[in-house]
Amino acid sequence: MSANPTSTPQGHERTAYFISDGTGITSETVAMSLLSQFDDLKTRNVRLPFIDSEAKAHEAVARINLAAQNDGRRPLVFSTLAIPSISGIVQTANACYLDLIGTFVSSLETELGREASRGVGQFHRIKSPDEYQARIDAINFSLSHDDGQQHAELGTADVILVGVSRCGKTPTSLYLSIQHGIKAANYPLIPEDFERMRLPEVLYQFRHKLFGLTISPERLHEVRSERRPDSRYAALENCRDEVRQAESMMRREGISMLSTTTKSIEEIAATILTVIQLDEGGK
């Protein structure tokens, strides 16, 4: 995901609206996927979440029409509005209106032989307080089990990421818990472990939960140099040693391993989820 999709590039040619009766996450996600197919297109991106009344729909129309006038080109409206009376109003704006959800609802109704609720977007609301609490608990778990801080509850982890310091364990653990409610702990592999040629002892009983992250020595050297420039910790030679030893330890212990060097958090997480899914026999 881009760092800040609502930034305003100089000289945009279109304004893009991500409009929704809920958070707008779905419309923004799809819109950014679509826009990424047009390499040289510069858009000014505006989120319009929580458009859940006719009054707000009319306000949105006014803003869209103003942008059409200012840009000299009609805006792109990426919509997940579900209620016909509200989307009907927004569709009167001077814009290219893409109905990201409604377009598929009829096909699904036919396929499933039943009617959709066509209610306000429920997806990013709290539907089940217990399920939501489980997700918050997962976030707190990942925070308190970052970098091997705690051992007591490692047994309740869904996954324990292992790897050398600064290979990407922390952002991945937090992403897995926040986005997927997965209790992701992480535990560093350090030079002492390599000398003993053994994993940290506490991990052996949870070996089936371990997932290894690795990274190219050159990239690791860069990352560590920002943190502690000119240290032995960051030295390229030391990074080479640590990565080589960590990888051979993980291979020896039969731990699945993924290189984070050129991968985004989303790509790393998607891979881990597939492995967990497979292990759980979920197919």
Added chain:
Amino acid sequence: MSANPTSTPQGHERTAYFISDGTGITSETVAMSLLSQFDDLKTRNVRLPFIDSEAKAHEAVARINLAAQNDGRRPLVFSTLAIPSISGIVQTANACYLDLIGTFVSSLETELGREASRGVGQFHRIKSPDEYQARIDAINFSLSHDDGQQHAELGTADVILVGVSRCGKTPTSLYLSIQHGIKAANYPLIPEDFERMRLPEVLYQFRHKLFGLTISPERLHEVRSERRPDSRYAALENCRDEVRQAESMMRREGISMLSTTTKSIEEIAATILTVIQLDEGGK
């Protein structure tokens, strides 16, 4: 987002595939939005990310056809596959195929007067190493500026969340940094601040960056009771006092405020983003 969308409910009537040449995040997001419109539908959800070769496409078809056979009903395939030769193969499966991106690409091509790249999904990949690094830096910033831990770099925060202990500041800060690359710090308001009737002193210079979170005393009592049962900290009476004093302090200081009581992290973040966007004059 549901805690684990790939769980397998008992007695599902359909298998739903989230298929993509990238992470599958977009297809899963849209699919979950669509499925949430059919209240009583039970699906078994399977992620199929990184389907980026014809060989993998054929494997996917085999899995989909097997599910069709096992379920006695054809699966739902939510696809963001962009390359025609790959999507063409998957479309031969015995399934209801919904083309979540391609459906809109032609309309956009017409509207924009240029051709889409129709390349493998780029959206969740690292496009700009600098931008990606900024996002990782934001995550590290939010982690190290959780709960008022550090003051030194508060000046570089994009937003500083304030509120009583356990009102939702930490998950919201982490979400903002992970999903949006926003440097979100958080700072607790504690009884000593209420006695002095002043914000923590360090915050005054950053007042324009403050955003307040609040919560119903009853909910706060529940949350704190899980952490420290039967403590003064968790007592309903104390929660009532703290929330009342925090709210009146935030009102007095002119700090925007949002109640987290019934809101998901996504809803809280969407609201904060809209406020930040407005303040930045981004429209």
